[in-house]
Amino acid sequence: MAASSKPVVLVVEDETSQREVLRYNLDADGFDVVMAEDGEEALLRVDEESPDIILLDWMIPLVSGIEVCRRLKLRSETRAIPIIMLSARSEEVDRVRGLETGADDYMVKPYSVIELMARVRTQLRRSRPSSVGELLEYEDMRLDSESHKVFRGGQEVRLGPTEFRILSTFMERPERVWSREQLLNRVWGRDLYVDTRTVDVHIGRLRKALMSHGGADPVRTVRGVGYSLG
Template sequence: MPVATPRVLIVEDVASQRDILAYNLEAEGYAVSHAETGDEAMEMFREVDPDLVVLDWMLPGVSGIEICRQLKRAGRGRDVPVIMLSARTEEQDRVRGLETGADDYVTKPYSVAELMARVRAHLRRTRPAAVGARLEVGDLTLDPEGHRAYRGEAELKLGPTEFRLLTTLMETPGRVLSRDQLLDRVWGRDIYVDSRTVDVHVGRLRKALTAHGHDDPIRTVRGSGYALG
């Protein structure tokens, strides 16, 4: 099983626009979820834990600006890139969108090719292994395309699950990931695995990481989960 596919949440109330975005994102190889209103967006965000949000400014009910503000206020949302789409072209509107917390601002009508390039750029920062980028954290190096990992000069002997687990931890160094988040990223949302299985595989990964006399770089946060470093 490869590294988990990045998931993009589209928040757009116009069906034709939503369908175009979904088609092109899926063609790029991303998993796609969507919402039509601000309330749906918040519920869907909690449900699918996306890696990136494409958010329209003008939505029925709660505006995209307010949704962005809520997402960036605390918790997981602070780490998820938000690309704001808007027909508003004035500089003050762009500034307002960015100051609210949006990571990017794209005006309508937009070039689909340019938007896809921006999506790739943001995911390269937050999910580098998913786009084939080499990861380096301390003395750990991971090559997702070659499916190899090293600690210093020594190659690590990892099973497929331990490799995906290390990849997930290296993509988010210092951040505590809950068992549920690790289950989603490592095993997938559609596969049922007992949360205790995470502990078993973390133990196996620790054994591989310390096999050459190195310190254990994985931190256990009681009641929360695990973090690298």
């Protein structure tokens, strides 16, 4: 079974031609692309897909991009998602407003797609560090995504590929609670049908492996919601 390890990018853009250009280039660059055409759909997609980064047009229907940005940055569970604001507004006061509302970057239309892709990858280093080969550490655990090795208390922990991806997800955002559906999308991919009980099976395997050399169970079950690390 193929698994999804691609970073998820949410593109919020109401112009069809702009959406398709972004979709084509992001897909070619190895991203999993989710689309939204208005602000209400964007907020819904964020909750459903848990994107790693958002490309957000300012002038979109129903709920403006600036308001979408404000709402996401006010919520603890979405505050850390990088947002790159896209806008035809080129005045300094507009840039400042976008950044002060919480946008992590601001690009004026028309923009260079090559530069935008570079900025996406820069923001991704913060939101999805394992996807760019960075070392992740949490308490006594260390995960090296390049060598595909995990250590706890200095001793190597043997993990299967699915357990490794689950742990990567947890260590990228410690203490965040992930629902089973969100883990399915993140680890297995949105295009595959996998029963949610499969998540419980692999969480059990992950727990067993992480405690194989002693130590407490680092994975927390949040009843009725899902799982988190710590």
